[in-house]
Amino acid sequence: MAKPERGDPMRSDLLISGIGVTSAIGQGKADFLDALLAGRHRFGVMRRPGRQRPADERTEGTAYLGAEIGTLGLPVEIPPSLLRTASFSSQVALASVYEAWHDAALDRLDPDRVGLVVGGSNFQQRELVQLHEAYRERPQFLRPTYAMSFMDSDLCGLCTEVFGIRGFAHTVGGASASGQVAVVQAIAAVQAGIVDACVAVGTLMDLSHWECQGLRSLGAMGSDRYAERPEHACRPFDRERDGFIYGEACAVLVIEREASAGHAGVRPYARIAGWAMGMDGNRNPNPSLDGEMAAIAKALQRAGLDAAQIDYVNPHGTGSGIGDVTELEALRRSGLGHAWLNTTKSVTGHGLSAAGAVELAAVALQMRAEQLHPSRNLDDCMEPSLSWVRERALDHRIEHALNLSMGFGGVNTAVCLSRH
Template sequence: MRSSGRHNLVITGVGVVSAVGQGKEAFVSSLMEGRHAFNIMTRPGRQNGTSYIGAQIESLTFPEGLSKRLLRSASLSGQAMLASLHEAWSDASLDGVPSERVGLVIGGSNVQQREQIEVYRRYDGRLPYLTPTYGLSFMDTDLCGLCTEQFGIQGFAYTVGGASASGQLAVIRAAEAVLSGQVDVCIAAGALMDISYWECQALRALGAMGSDRFADKPDEACRPFDRERDGFIYGEACGVVVIEKASSAERRNAKPYAAVAGWALGMDGNRNPNPSYEGECRAISRALEHSGLQAEAIDYVNPHGTGSPIGDETELRALRDSGLSHAYLNATKSITGHGLTAAGAVEIVATLLQMQQSRLHPSRNLLDPMDDSFKWVRDRPVHHEIGHALNLSMGFGGINTAICISRYEET
């Protein structure tokens, strides 16, 4: 075996939970069909005399082997994490890996806000009866505790916060941990960010979250890179990938999905939510340099693409001026919605599954693209053998990340 990535890192397992499907088969099927779940959100704690649009998970299925005790006390974020990690763990056949040689990085901070709102409501006026487990569960590290207990992980586990870049930031930190020899296998996860009506209201007030324009047409509200976009539309999701060296995968006869060729992380020096053209260009340039690739080698881009009026425009400008307008481009969020902390990891899973199928999923509601010079995948799947892909994620506070993923070559 040999990796086409210069760092000899590969991805050997994936797991995903989303509003359009749980598990990789259901997920990729929905992507290829452009099947969505956008509607007025109904989960308790999401509305307060409001009618925010989003995509919610209808139900979670838990495989045999997951602790019923842990599941009972876990939040929605915790349950989605356990289910996604179980799929990735099984997919990569990790049972034989020494527990102290496995690490876990979870992308996301403040991911259980709706759960907390519901606790406040439930125990209002009866504080002495508050369940003691709240002392654990309000912290993001509780997700680490759930996962390390369930899967016996004894290397390390921690969370990293990068706003909407958190999932991809987790992948970068996991790759660095394996490359440096801290562990043999590192699991990277983008946590389900369970927002409440408080966050919905604030994000709407910021101008980041839509949709006033399509308030009575939820299925048309999520439209990244379309001229009629008016903000992102939220979507519940959780994504997990397993990263290790190719030599480690070979010892277990694990078949890699792809090679992690290179990555970059950079800051704008800006607290605010507005994107930075210069920061995005730097991240793209550094990721290509780290991977040893020229821009012309990239034949597919999975962008951040939220549907933000300013964000989408800035991102297309950065891609164009970085020499990437020749590459195929679609918008995973147009189908899944914006998973916030989960988005980067979920979209890497989407890239890997498209690479595996040699097909690119369509982009919903891309009726009038902002720039016709790009190679858009619009209303139907396109057959394409991905050689080298670029995934982008950006977050509030000036966080820019980019990851290059290359087809794995087996010899």
């Protein structure tokens, strides 16, 4: 294959043909997009059982902030017998896959030609902690299905059983980049002809109070500075940021070739123009300017695009002290300082393993809507000279967009979408 010249894109035939989203701000892609464009949030003190450590005679209780899903709607077609033993992460994933599956009309395909990549690892921690506490004094009564459900691969089993997937299915871990790593793996599988369509899941990371404490102790998760004003706590790229604020979410994207989608009359959301994944060679959580720039450059090169042709960037933007600084420097040095920017996590919170898929879905949905969602809490912007979408949604026809996602352990990913 000839290498594309810069500024002369080699048209990819890979498309996003289906999307499913479940998040704190809305279930289903329509509600999710409406909430994004309106800047509606669900931040508050988290109430889901197992998220807070209760007070005892030695320590005070916790009041970690976050955004949690309300009542979860589940399709009636999913057997109740499966749901009874499915974790919360699995239930949310099943609801999201169901939406994406029917959006892309995957029932038309040979099930042997459909694959599944689940993005995330160790994503059922809260449920495991609760089970351990409940059966600590009577372990012999632990339900037998625990032997399966504690494994991340159980979600692969559930999805393949419910949707009849007979191609491959596996999980991939990339910390907060897991969702986008899943998409990159799905792209590779379809491009290689292993399957005709691949379902990529950015899985809900179900934190317990142990993970919240660990992330707080590391300095990654937001402090108690906004304990009395949780709506102000999540503020990526603002000078008053002090860490990420968690948000429950799951997003699913279906990747397939244009010819396959076109036969079903499916209306694709976007063309996948370029993608990249690279490592920093660093176990620690600190970001790498060189690593981020390398991922950006590789994605643009694969797309055959110059940085000047990118008119919208959806950044990783968590609200961390060093992470936001490094990412803005990477964008500037990569020639992307002209592009429109907004901060999806300021509305949704940080979905951790789901984040990369949630934000890629947000890009594709904004591309179809020809609107960019506002950024919350960008009151004292770190770089006011950049083209931020601030308090209100902006009408904009996206031609070429770049979405970035990074994870602990030096994971850097970038995906470039183009209008179909």
